[in-house]
Amino acid sequence: MTAATDVVVVGGGVIGLTAAVTIQQRGARVTVLAADDPADTVSTVAAAVWYPSHTDQDPRVLRWAVETHRELGRQAADGVPGVVDRPTRMLLRHPYAEPPWWAEACGDLVAESARAPYTALLRFTVPMVEMTPYLAWLRQRLTAGGGRVLRRRVRRLVDAYDTAPVVVNATGLAAGRLAADPAVHPVRGHLVLVANPGLTVSVRDEDDPAGITYVHPRRYDVVLGGTYQRGVGHTAPDPDTAAAILRRCVALVPELAAVPVLGERIGLRPARHGGPRVEMDPDPAGPPGSRLVHAYGHGGAGVTLSWGCAAEVADLALGG
Secondary structure (H helix, E strand, O other): OOOOOOOOOOOOHHHHHHHHHHHHHOOOOEEEEOOOOHOOHHHOOOEEOOOEEEEEEEEOHHHHHHHHHHHHHHHHOOOOOOEEEEEEEEEOOOOOOOOOOOOHOOOEEEEEEOOOOOEEEEEEEEEEHHHHHHHHHHHHHHHHOOOOOOOOOOHHHHHHHHOOOOEEOOOOOHHHOOOOOOOOOEEEEEEEEEEEOOOEEEEEEEEOOOOOOOOOOOEEEEEEEEOOOEEOOOOOOOHHHHHHHHHHHHHHHHHHHHOOEEEEEEEEEEOOOOEEEEEEEOOOOOOOOOEEEEEEEHHHHHHHHHHHHHHHHHHHOOOO
């Protein structure tokens, strides 16, 4: 066991890195073991706009969402690379009776009437993250504080105790095998990237009968989506799906007509039936005094829940 490390985080995506940074801020010495470079994780594929997509209402999840919205908002104000506050318009097709369960996190949500086929328009502001510079910033923040990120594939969680007595399992889809959790499953997400014609507002139509539709402008491109294919575990290109995404997004935002297509991104969201698992393992299977904390199963809401979840993970890992 390496005395230079108090906590080892297994997994180098956004959940693992935010947990590592938070734990380090509380005074612990942290090492991250990542099977892939953080820049090559599924986190980089994410559109990464704050929104609890396909996440069930739960008081704990709401707390994570509120805390993450607040922290990312601070980061946007401080000029953290890749983080901006983005005005958002969400079009609804179902009857609107009351604000959605996550509205508390936004603070500025306003509902307006809308033309058919829509029933309402929600206006609110949320943080958006460009993941490549952001993951690099998280890694730099960790290493600047004395932490380490090592490229190492962990075959068994028990092996991580060779690095530290406290292990945080933030392995995403791999947690299904490493934690013997049959509830973990992939959700295939397909995005199209196009040149930005000057858009500054995100637009969503989650109820489009042809498929979820969203338009998220970034500095140099626009993320168009998307798909949410449960149980689909491949990332092979699908030209028909890409074309359908483009058609839906152009219908939603006509300014996108004829803009150049820059590429596609396909990733597997690490989802879990029953919601994210964030808890202490009652049987860590390690040496005396060892501790195992699970933090996986966030699906497409990893960025949205990251900092709030990281605070709870740190409490569990450090006995707070």
